[in-house]
Amino acid sequence: xxxxxxxxxxxxxxxxxxxxxxxxxxxxxxxxxxxxxxxxxxxxxxxxxxxxxxxxxxxxxxxxxxxxxxxxxxxxxxxxxxxxxxxxxxxxxxxxxxxxxxxxxxxxxxxxxxxxxxxxxxxxxxxxxxxxxxxxxxxxxxxxxxxxxxxxxxxxxxxxxxxxxxxxxxxxxxxxxxxxxxxxxxxxxxxxxxxxxxxxxxxxxxxxxxxxxxxxxxxxxxxxxxxxxxxxxxxxxxxxxxxxxxxxxxxxxxxxxxxxxxxxxxxxxxxxxxxxxxxxxxxxxxxxxxxxxxxxxxxxxxxxxxxxxxxxxxxxxxxxxxxxxxxxxxxxxxxxxxxxxxxxxxxxx
Ligand SMILES: [Mg+2]
Numbered sequence: 001x002x003x004x005x006x007x008x009x010x011x012x013x014x015x016x017x018x019x020x021x022x023x024x025x026x027x028x029x030x031x032x033x034x035x036x037x038x039x040x041x042x043x044x045x046x047x048x049x050x051x052x053x054x055x056x057x058x059x060x061x062x063x064x065x066x067x068x069x070x071x072x073x074x075x076x077x078x079x080x081x082x083x084x085x086x087x088x089x090x091x092x093x094x095x096x097x098x099x100x101x102x103x104x105x106x107x108x109x110x111x112x113x114x115x116x117x118x119x120x121x122x123x124x125x126x127x128x129x130x131x132x133x134x135x136x137x138x139x140x141x142x143x144x145x146x147x148x149x150x151x152x153x154x155x156x157x158x159x160x161x162x163x164x165x166x167x168x169x170x171x172x173x174x175x176x177x178x179x180x181x182x183x184x185x186x187x188x189x190x191x192x193x194x195x196x197x198x199x200x201x202x203x204x205x206x207x208x209x210x211x212x213x214x215x216x217x218x219x220x221x222x223x224x225x226x227x228x229x230x231x232x233x234x235x236x237x238x239x240x241x242x243x244x245x246x247x248x249x250x251x252x253x254x255x256x257x258x259x260x261x262x263x264x265x266x267x268x269x270x271x272x273x274x275x276x277x278x279x280x281x282x283x284x285x286x287x288x289x290x291x292x293x294x295x296x297x298x299x300x301x302x303x304x305x306x307x308x309x310x311x312x313x314x315x316x317x318x319x320x321x322x323x324x325x326x327x328x329x330x331x332x333x334x335x336x337x338x339x340x341x342x343x344x345x346x347x348x349x
Contacts, residue, residue, distance in 0.1 A: 001110060003064045005032040008053035008098060010046060011347045015315040026260065028343055029053055029098035031061070031106055039106025040343050042291055043098020044261040045091040052095035056083065061099070069118055072103045076266040080239070089238040093263050100264025101291055101339070108338035115339050119269065119298035126332040127296050127305040129288050130178060136169050138312040143328035146178035146304065148208070153186040159198050166202040180232070182208040189218050196226040206232040206254055213237065216251035223253050230254045235285040239263045240270040247278055258285035259292045268295050276300045288331050290323060290339040297333060305331055319344050
């Protein structure tokens with residue numbers, strides 16, 4: 001089938017996720033074909049990425065034939081090369097991610113199969129999910145056995161706030177639960193060491209994004225100093241080229257590519273293969289959303305998917321209709337064609 005139209009939009013979000021980050025600047029990309037099949041994808045980069053898709057990628061994609069996963073990979077390489085002078089990372093690759101995911105959705109619909117079947121043999125029926133957010137009482141009620149809480153370093157009191165939060169999570173979720181901390185780059189080398197000592201009894205599975213993600217050498221050094229806790233990260237890295245640097249410097253003990261930012265599923269597959277070859281677990285950022293979930297079930301990603309339930313009674317925009325939700329802490333993609341979701345047109349401009 002031939003591509004006849006490509007359009008990105010920034011949704012008209014009404015409710016922000018009642019969580020530690022208000023939104024992810026996510027865009028929707030829609031690709032139409034001469035056979036009437038439409039693919040829809042999700043990218044990052046906000047209104048700037050919308051411009052990249054509509055003013056640059058669109059003209060490069062019109063009239064292209066998409067019939068195989070190889071065609072998608074070639075389209076990816078073409079857009080990557082064309083945007084290279086201003087791209088390689090950040091907004092251009094977040095825009096490319098939305099296009100790539102729309103192409104995978106398109107191909108799944110054309111073949112009448114879920115995207116996970118296009119990736120390979122399904123290896124996991126359902127995936128253990130972990131709840132990121134602040135309402136741990138509710139996550140325990142919902143049956144989660146894995147949880148990540150946000151922790152921002154503001155003052156010296158924050159060693160004790162971390163202890164109190166970790167203690168509460170461990171008490172509510174039990175001794176076998178996985179408990180992780182995301183610092184969103186607010187700790188430092190020394191604070192990470194101090195936290196490692198102060199939180200020892202709570203058996204934290206990973207510390208995420210502890211410092212500036214460009215400081216690969218310091219993160220590599222921290223890995224052995226905070227064992228057995230892992231130094232995790234990668235949501236701010238892009239494509240297999242970016243991950244090659246993480247691999248070369250041994251900066252991270254657990255990789256977290258965001259499939260809607262890192263270059264889409266095409267990059268997600270390449271990054272996962274690279275991580276596996278090095279025995280590094282790969283746990284996609286927001287992996288409980290369909291874009292990551294299809295990769296997790298059909299690849300050697302760890303059996304762990306991030307979801308953001310928010311807080312009990314909080315409102316959320318339902319941008320994707322037909323999205324799977326975790327049940328008793330486990331989540332599974334639907335077997336509908338493509339990614340198995342449709343976009344809620346009421347939230348599009
Ligand atoms: Mg994070």
